[in-house]
Amino acid sequence: MDTAITLGVDGEVYRLTVDTRTTLLDALREQLDVTSPKKGCDHGQCGACTVLVGGRRVLACLVLAGTADGAEVTTAAGLADGDSPHPVQRAFLDNDAFQCGYCTPGQVCSAAGVLDELAAGWPSNVTADLTTEPAASRAEIAERMAGNLCRCGAYVNIVAAVEQAVEQATEQATEQAAEQTAGQARR
Amino acid sequence: MRPFTLATATDAREAVRLVAGDPDAAFLAGGTNLVDHLKLGVATPGALVDVTRATSAEITDLEGGGLRVGAAVRNSDLAADRRVRERHPMLVRSLLGGASGQLRNMATVGGNPLQRTRCVYFQDVTTPCNKREPRSGCGARGGYTRYHAVLGASEHCLATHPSDLAVALAALDATVHVLGADGERSLPFTELHRLPGDEPERDTTLAHGELVTAIDLPALPPATRSTYRKVRDRASYAFALVSVAAAVELEDGEGWVREARIALGGVAHVPWRAHRAEAVLRGAEPTEETFLAAAEAELVDARPLDGLDGGNAFKVPLVTRTLVATLRELTQERES
Numbered sequence: 001m002d003t004a005i006t007l008g009v010d011g012e013v014y015r016l017t018v019d020t021r022t023t024l025l026d027a028l029r030e031q032l033d034v035t036s037p038k039k040g041c042d043h044g045q046c047g048a049c050t051v052l053v054g055g056r057r058v059l060a061c062l063v064l065a066g067t068a069d070g071a072e073v074t075t076a077a078g079l080a081d082g083d084s085p086h087p088v089q090r091a092f093l094d095n096d097a098f099q100c101g102y103c104t105p106g107q108v109c110s111a112a113g114v115l116d117e118l119a120a121g122w123p124s125n126v127t128a129d130l131t132t133e134p135a136a137s138r139a140e141i142a143e144r145m146a147g148n149l150c151r152c153g154a155y156v157n158i159v160a161a162v163e164q165a166v167e168q169a170t171e172q173a174t175e176q177a178a179e180q181t182a183g184q185a186r187r
Numbered sequence: 188m189r190p191f192t193l194a195t196a197t198d199a200r201e202a203v204r205l206v207a208g209d210p211d212a213a214f215l216a217g218g219t220n221l222v223d224h225l226k227l228g229v230a231t232p233g234a235l236v237d238v239t240r241a242t243s244a245e246i247t248d249l250e251g252g253g254l255r256v257g258a259a260v261r262n263s264d265l266a267a268d269r270r271v272r273e274r275h276p277m278l279v280r281s282l283l284g285g286a287s288g289q290l291r292n293m294a295t296v297g298g299n300p301l302q303r304t305r306c307v308y309f310q311d312v313t314t315p316c317n318k319r320e321p322r323s324g325c326g327a328r329g330g331y332t333r334y335h336a337v338l339g340a341s342e343h344c345l346a347t348h349p350s351d352l353a354v355a356l357a358a359l360d361a362t363v364h365v366l367g368a369d370g371e372r373s374l375p376f377t378e379l380h381r382l383p384g385d386e387p388e389r390d391t392t393l394a395h396g397e398l399v400t401a402i403d404l405p406a407l408p409p410a411t412r413s414t415y416r417k418v419r420d421r422a423s424y425a426f427a428l429v430s431v432a433a434a435v436e437l438e439d440g441e442g443w444v445r446e447a448r449i450a451l452g453g454v455a456h457v458p459w460r461a462h463r464a465e466a467v468l469r470g471a472e473p474t475e476e477t478f479l480a481a482a483e484a485e486l487v488d489a490r491p492l493d494g495l496d497g498g499n500a501f502k503v504p505l506v507t508r509t510l511v512a513t514l515r516e517l518t519q520e521r522e523s
Contacts, residue, residue, distance in 0.1 A: 021225070142423075
């Protein structure tokens with residue numbers, strides 16, 4: 001049985017017809033040729049299909065495309081700002097945070113989600129005091145990235161890369177806040 | 188995968204009408220378990236009704252410090268809520284101890300307690316399973332039983348309930364609001380799930396077409412300390428071997444136990460409310476001996492299983508140690 005949906009994917013708008021059994025992952029890869037999200041386990045266990053939907057990281061293999069009508073999907077291929085890579089992408093390159101690369105688009109999207117969740121002050125299972133804003137320690141990053149498996153075992157460098165990306169994002173936010181304050185003072 | 192129709196319900200009444208009137212229909216919320224079951228052939232509905240827009244996605248204050256959590260609230264949003272983090276550490280830890288960041292962003296508070304067991308025989312359609320296919324037999328009996336029940340199992344089913352959140356909700360005395368074809372009703376969370384008996388295909392006491400619309404979290408006395416401790420085969424992203432949700436209130440914050448609420452995960456077909464352990468604790472001094480006596484009282488009827496993997500007798504001492512350690516953590520002065 002078919003259903004018609006509209007998807008925003010990495011800045012493009014697509015109108016397509018999908019079988020109700022189609023997952024978001026299969027709609028992206030097989031119908032739209034958006035192959036950045038990967039099919040690993042197809043059962044929600046490996047994280048290779050991680051994309052951002054409405055800015056939040058989710059597993060595309062467990063979303064029925066028919067329920068994603070009107071969604072704004074961002075894949076790792078759409079994270080960059082033009083030719084300028086996303087801080088997470090830059091950090092993965094700087095830290096050699098991959099070997100074969102198959103899990104990387106999912107890792108990158110997941111890490112982008114982690115950055116936002118940390119900025120919003122979300123706690124994790126390793127946060128000692130739930131009432132505080134958690135700091136981005138290596139333990140916090142490893143726990144938050146636990147849903148992304150890497151069969152090459154590049155975890156050490158992945159954690160380092162996310163650590164760098166969090167630091168850069170924090171610096172950027174601080175600079176922006178300072179600029180805003182300065183701008184307000186000038187007015 | 189069997190073909191199915193897919194509808195999106197924009198309010199709860201419409202969702203209930205669509206599912207209650209069709210024995211072949213099912214509600215679809217976060218999809219983290221059901222979509223997988225569609226692929227595995229464990230679930231074969233002819234119609235799915237997306238309910239993520241049919242119920243509230245808000246957390247609202249109730250009189251007296253309680254909170255009402257809409258069924259469509261995502262697990263990650265409940266765990267991030269400031270009020271919940273301050274009032275219910277046990278609940279937040281149960282949420283954050285479950286699944287992964289991606290899955291918590293998808294899973295809903297209404298759907299999470301209704302997820303099915305992760306018994307490997309239930310999920311493998313080539314093996315017998317009384318829960319999946321009534322009267323087909325039980326593949327787990329004499330099979331791999333590491334993740335199976337030690338309390339309340341029946342000859343027909345040895346499965347455990349997989350939700351972490353449900354264990355905390357059982358300990359908290361939460362209330363479930365349900366809408367069905369005959370109207371609204373509320374029930375204590377501890378009455379939502381049922382032991383397998385001779386109908387293991389029924390996980391809950393809900394009728395077909397009844398939709399969870401909200402869950403109420405009662406206020407706890409301010410001096411109550413609570414937490415959730417989960418023991419698993421790896422440090423993260425794994426189901427519980429055993430888990431303990433506990434809330435304890437001491438007289439003047441340091442004396443005898445005024446109130447204790449405990450539930451166990453990974454041990455039974457339901458999130459197991461530990462009434463016997465609570466009775467031992469209430470009115471007693473919070474000592475190691477009391478904690479051990481509480482665990483012993485709760486595990487009196489434990490029936491460990493044999494299995495190809497050595498069985499699950501390890502769960503009896505593991506529950507004892509985890510419960511004692513959790514109670515010790517909650518009743519000793521914490522350095523902050």
